[in-house]
Amino acid sequence: MIVMEQALILVVLGATFKRENIDKIRAVSGVTTAHFLYGPYDMYIMIQSDNRSSLREVVVKIREVEGIKSTITCNIIPQ
Numbered sequence: 001m002i003v004m005e006q007a008l009i010l011v012v013l014g015a016t017f018k019r020e021n022i023d024k025i026r027a028v029s030g031v032t033t034a035h036f037l038y039g040p041y042d043m044y045i046m047i048q049s050d051n052r053s054s055l056r057e058v059v060v061k062i063r064e065v066e067g068i069k070s071t072i073t074c075n076i077i078p079q
Contacts, residue, residue: 004048005055006076009062011043017067024065030058041072 025034025045033046045062049055052075059073 003078004050005052006046006048006078007055007059008074008076009045009047009059010041010072010074011045011062011068012040012070013042014067014069017042017065017069021065021067025062028058028061030054031062 022034022036022043025031025043030047030049031045032048034043036043047055047058047062049058055075059071062068063071
């Protein structure tokens with residue numbers, strides 16, 4: 001059984017974020033889910049990859065999307 005590395009990313013958006021940019025985030029390889037939220041965070045993104053190094057690369061690509069102000073990445077502990 002292959003164990004995938006997974007993480008939850010909580011995102012705060014800036015004023016320059018355009019609603020259609022969520023499609024750019026969803027198109028990033030490794031992104032499994034991305035949705036807007038109400039509350040202290042504006043969006044959550046679930047990601048997965050084969051290893052921790054690749055997971056970091058996914059986070060970097062997400063952070064490059066225009067309008068993302070800050071992120072918090074929470075690694076998921078495998079069962």
